[in-house]
């Protein structure tokens with residue numbers, strides 16, 4: 001057992017909370033700008049069903065980029081590895097998540113990895129279904145199964161706010177369409193992607209999903225293999241190499257946990273074989289990661305020797 005009580009965790013949250021003052025809430029998606037910069041919450045889920053939590057635990061988070069790991073798992077299951085990796089690569093970029101630079105400069109017609117926006121848009125393009133509604137439903141149902149919660153749904157206001165302002169993501173899509181990597185209507189894909197990023201839950205649900213990846217795709221409570229072992233392994237590897245944007249190297253050295261963050265300030269962590277972690281702290285550092293969340297993970301990793309390396 002790592003952290004045994006809510007009290008132990010509350011002390012760590014309060015130690016990390018002052019760092020939220022050094023960060024800034026993302027507002028390029030206007031609806032995200034409404035978040036409270038001082039919020040910080042965490043839940044840790046154990047395979048035996050125990051959950052410890054601390055901070056503003058009832059706040060809901062939209063997944064944003066955290067959804068990229070989950071949509072990747074879904075398309076790997078639905079389409080197979082060969083199909084997916086013919087269209088998106090496996091290498092970190094060292095660039096910000098929304099950069100367009102390497103799409104052209106590397107002379108490649110496929111994005112370098114599925115965790116940057118260009119790659120994630122290609123992955124979302126691969127979600128099967130006959131309509132946007134059917135494809136959103138496929139993803140939401142999968143996430144409900146991972147979180148073992150039927151409450152999970154997407155936040156209409158955040159989805160709409162992103163759809164209205166996603167000019168850079170549209171630019172990425174037009175580039176990809178020009179090169180034949182995607183072949184659907186760009187606004188339709190942005191609609192689906194905005195809904196995917198706006199899927200919402202609290203940090204306990206997020207920790208539950210992190211736990212499924214930590215346990216090689218098996219949900220410990222239901223005992224069901226929701227994600228095949230190989231797919232869970234691929235997703236965790238991407239979390240290590242690209243999960244924290246262009247701060248993934250430093251994060252691996254200092255913390256050493258497979259993790260994925262989002263501009264909402266969420267971080268999902270999967271400590272292999274041990275625990276799932278869900279964090280919400282909307283104040284971000286300059287790379288776009290939750291500043292309080294990273295501090296909190298640093299404290300946890302040190303105190304309980306969580307690094308996998």
Ligand SMILES: NC(=O)CC[C@H](N)C(=O)O
Pocket residue numbers: 063064065066097098117162169197261262263264288
């Ligand atoms: N880093 C992120 O969380 C980015 C997700 C966001 N929806 C975007 O595409 O801009």
